[in-house]
Amino acid sequence: MTADLFFQYLFAGITYGIMYAIVAIGFNIIYNTTGIINFAQGEFVMLGGMIAISLLHVMPLPLAITGAVVLTMLVGALIEILFIRWLDNPSVLRMIIITIGLSILIREAALHIWGESIRSLPYFNGNEITTVTLGPVRVSPQVFWVIGVCGVIVLLLSLFFRMTPLGREMRACAANRRAAVLCGINARNMVTFSFMLSAGIGALAGCVMSPITYTQYDSGTPLAIKGFTVAILGGLGNSMGAVAAGILLGIIEAYSISFVPLAFQDAISITILLVILFVRPHGLFGSGETARLKEF
Amino acid sequence: MKKQLNNIFLAVAALCLLAAPAVQAGTIKVGAIFAVTGPASFLGGPEARTARMVVDEINKKGGINGDKIELIVKDSGGSPEKAISFAKQLIEEDKVLAIIGPSTSGESMKIKKIAEQGRTPLISCGAAEVIVNPVARYVFKTPQKDSFAVRKIYGEMQKMGIRKIAVVAGNTGFGKAGKGQLIKIAPEYGIEIVAAETYDKKATDLSALVAKLMANKDIQAVVNWSIVPAQAIIAKNMRQAGWKVPLFQSHGFGNIKYVQAAGAAAEGIIFPAGRLLVAESLPDTDPQKKLLLKYKKDYESHYHEAASTFGGHAYDAMTILAAAIEKGGNDRDKVRDAIENLKNFPGTGGVFSFSPEDHNGLDISSFVMLTVKNGKFALYQGK
Known part of the structure; x- marks a missing residue:
C-alpha cells in the first residue's frame, strides 16, 4: 500500500467513524438517564435531515437546520410523553421493544410524508465536487463540518453533564433513580429532557451528514445499527469513548476493503459487535465495575 | 369424524363464497x-x-x-x-x-x-x-434487456479506445445480473475487467473504494451497475478524489433525482437509456416521440x-x-x-414486436447513449 492510499483510507475511515460516533452519542444520552437503548435514534437522524430539506424551500440553510433540530426535539418529547412517561416502572426489555416499535412507526410516517425518493441538503461550502487538498489526500469540506459539529457536540455535552444543575440532575437519575426522586428531582422530566436532547443531536447529525450520505425515509436504521455497535464498543454512556470507537470502526472498515471485498464491510462491524459483547461487554473504554452495577 | 370433516369443508366453502366479491x-x-x-x-x-x-x-x-x-x-x-x-x-x-x-x-x-x-x-x-x-x-x-445496455456501453468504449475497466455493482438482483453480463460480454469487445467490486445496497460513502480503484493506474473507465443511491455517491466520491476517468452507469441511472443528488458530480456520466429522457430533442420522425x-x-x-x-x-x-x-x-x-x-x-x-421466441419485443436500438449536461439528460454525441 502506498502512502497516498494509506492517507486516503485514513480520511475515508475518519469520515465514516465520526458519523457513526454522532449517532452513538445520541444512544448514550438516553442510556445515561434512563438505562435504556432508544432504537429510534436512527430515525431522529433521518427526521432531522428530512425536515431540514423541506424547510429549505421556505428559509435559508442555517434557519432550516435550526428549525429541523427544534422540530425533531419536539417529536422526541412527544414520543416520550405519549409512549414512555406514563409507564410505571417499565422493565428494560419493555422499553426497548417500545422504541423498536416507535422506530418502525416513524419510518412509515416518513414514507407517507416524504415518499420514497432520496433527497439531500446542499453542501454547506462549495458543491459536490469541491475538495480541500491536504497533502496527498483530497477531502470534501463537508467532512470538516461533520468533524467540527461532532467535536462541538462532545465538548458541550461533557460541560453540560458536569457543570450545569440540569446535567447533574440527569446523571443523578441514571445513577439511582429512586435516590434522585427522594432528593426532589423530577425523574420523569429528566427522561423527557434526555429524549429531546438526543433527538436534537440526532437531527443535527442528520443535517450535516445529509449532503454526504443522502437522506431517505429508511436511512435511519442502518445508521442506528452502526451507531449502536460504536456505542457498545466505546462503552455505553461514554461520549468520548463513542468518538474513539467510531473512528476506530470507521478506519477498520476503510482499510478492510483492501483485503476483503467491499460487500463484507457490514459483516466486519457486526462481527466486532459480537466479539465485544462476548469478550468485553462493557466496551473498550468502559469500566467493568460500573457496568456490573447497571441493570443493562 | 369423517362427517365432521365434511361439515368443516362445507363451512369453509360457504365462507369462500361469501368472501368472493361479486364481479360486476x-x-x-x-x-x-x-x-x-x-x-x-x-x-x-x-x-x-x-x-x-x-x-x-x-x-x-x-x-x-x-x-x-x-x-x-x-x-x-x-x-x-x-x-x-x-x-x-x-x-x-x-x-x-x-x-x-x-x-x-x-x-x-x-x-x-x-x-x-x-x-x-x-x-x-x-x-x-x-x-x-x-x-x-x-x-x-x-x-x-440488460445485455443490450452492456453492449451499448461496450460499443461506446470501443469507439473511445478504452480497453481496461473497473466494474462496481450494488448487491441487489439488478447489480448481480448486470455484473454477470458485463463480465460475460467483455471479451467480445476486447475489453478487460481489471477490478470488480460489489458494495452494499445501503452504502453511504464509497471514498475508500474509489481510493482503492484509483491506485490502479491501468483503469481507463469505471462502470457502475446499480439502482440504489450509491449511483450518485460513487460519482461524487470519484470527482472529489479528482479521478478523471469516464464513469459509465447502467440504465438504472435514468432518474433525474439521481442527477440532482449527485449535482455537479453527475456532469459527463455516460449511460444507456430509453428515449423518454430526451423526448424533446428527438427528431419529429421518431415513431415514439409523440407518445x-x-x-x-x-x-x-x-x-x-x-x-x-x-x-x-x-x-x-x-x-x-x-x-x-x-x-x-x-x-x-x-x-x-x-x-x-x-x-x-x-x-x-x-x-x-413480440413473437413466440421473443417476449421482450425490443432490440438494441431501443437504447440510446445519454449523458448529463448542465444537470439535464442529453443525447451523448461522443467525444
Whole structure:
C-alpha cells in the first residue's frame, strides 16, 4: 500500500467513524438517564435531515437546520410523553421493544410524508465536487463540518453533564433513580429532557451528514445499527469513548476493503459487535465495575 | 369424524363464497405488484402511479370495448416473498385477468412459475434478461434487456479506445445480473475487467473504494451497475478524489433525482437509456416521440415530479395489456395470444414486436447513449 492510499483510507475511515460516533452519542444520552437503548435514534437522524430539506424551500440553510433540530426535539418529547412517561416502572426489555416499535412507526410516517425518493441538503461550502487538498489526500469540506459539529457536540455535552444543575440532575437519575426522586428531582422530566436532547443531536447529525450520505425515509436504521455497535464498543454512556470507537470502526472498515471485498464491510462491524459483547461487554473504554452495577 | 370433516369443508366453502366479491358485469380485473416502498421504491413508486394514471384514463374514455378496468395494486416492498404471496392471491382469489409488474428482476423470477402454473399473463417491469430467456408461455417484460445496455456501453468504449475497466455493482438482483453480463460480454469487445467490486445496497460513502480503484493506474473507465443511491455517491466520491476517468452507469441511472443528488458530480456520466429522457430533442420522425411527450406531460401534471423510464415500463405494460384486451377480451389465453402477436407497437421503452421466441419485443436500438449536461439528460454525441 502506498502512502497516498494509506492517507486516503485514513480520511475515508475518519469520515465514516465520526458519523457513526454522532449517532452513538445520541444512544448514550438516553442510556445515561434512563438505562435504556432508544432504537429510534436512527430515525431522529433521518427526521432531522428530512425536515431540514423541506424547510429549505421556505428559509435559508442555517434557519432550516435550526428549525429541523427544534422540530425533531419536539417529536422526541412527544414520543416520550405519549409512549414512555406514563409507564410505571417499565422493565428494560419493555422499553426497548417500545422504541423498536416507535422506530418502525416513524419510518412509515416518513414514507407517507416524504415518499420514497432520496433527497439531500446542499453542501454547506462549495458543491459536490469541491475538495480541500491536504497533502496527498483530497477531502470534501463537508467532512470538516461533520468533524467540527461532532467535536462541538462532545465538548458541550461533557460541560453540560458536569457543570450545569440540569446535567447533574440527569446523571443523578441514571445513577439511582429512586435516590434522585427522594432528593426532589423530577425523574420523569429528566427522561423527557434526555429524549429531546438526543433527538436534537440526532437531527443535527442528520443535517450535516445529509449532503454526504443522502437522506431517505429508511436511512435511519442502518445508521442506528452502526451507531449502536460504536456505542457498545466505546462503552455505553461514554461520549468520548463513542468518538474513539467510531473512528476506530470507521478506519477498520476503510482499510478492510483492501483485503476483503467491499460487500463484507457490514459483516466486519457486526462481527466486532459480537466479539465485544462476548469478550468485553462493557466496551473498550468502559469500566467493568460500573457496568456490573447497571441493570443493562 | 369423517362427517365432521365434511361439515368443516362445507363451512369453509360457504365462507369462500361469501368472501368472493361479486364481479360486476363489464369489469376486467388487472393485478399489479410493484415495490412501492422499500429499497426499490424509486422503481415501484413511479410504476404504480403510472399504472393508476393509465387505467384512470382508459376508464374515463369508457373502458375497453365498454368494459371498465379495475386495477388492484399490491405493494411488495421489493421482497420476493411478498411478491409470491401477492401473485398467488391475485391469481387464485381475485381471479385477475393478468398481472403487471413486479418492479424488480428478483421478484419477477420468483413468480415466473406461479404465473405459468396459474395460466395468467404476466408483464414484468424487471430488467434482467432471464425473465424472458428461456421463454415462458405467459411471461412477458417491457424493460430493455440488460445485455443490450452492456453492449451499448461496450460499443461506446470501443469507439473511445478504452480497453481496461473497473466494474462496481450494488448487491441487489439488478447489480448481480448486470455484473454477470458485463463480465460475460467483455471479451467480445476486447475489453478487460481489471477490478470488480460489489458494495452494499445501503452504502453511504464509497471514498475508500474509489481510493482503492484509483491506485490502479491501468483503469481507463469505471462502470457502475446499480439502482440504489450509491449511483450518485460513487460519482461524487470519484470527482472529489479528482479521478478523471469516464464513469459509465447502467440504465438504472435514468432518474433525474439521481442527477440532482449527485449535482455537479453527475456532469459527463455516460449511460444507456430509453428515449423518454430526451423526448424533446428527438427528431419529429421518431415513431415514439409523440407518445413519449404525452406520457411525460400527463405524468408530470398528475404527480408533479419528473417522469422516469421506470414509470415508462409500467406505462408500456399497461398499454400493451390494454391493446391485447381489446383483441382478446376478458380471457387469459386469448389475451396472451394477443400480446404475443403484437407488432410495431410504440411504447416508452421502444417499438415492441413480440413473437413466440421473443417476449421482450425490443432490440438494441431501443437504447440510446445519454449523458448529463448542465444537470439535464442529453443525447451523448461522443467525444
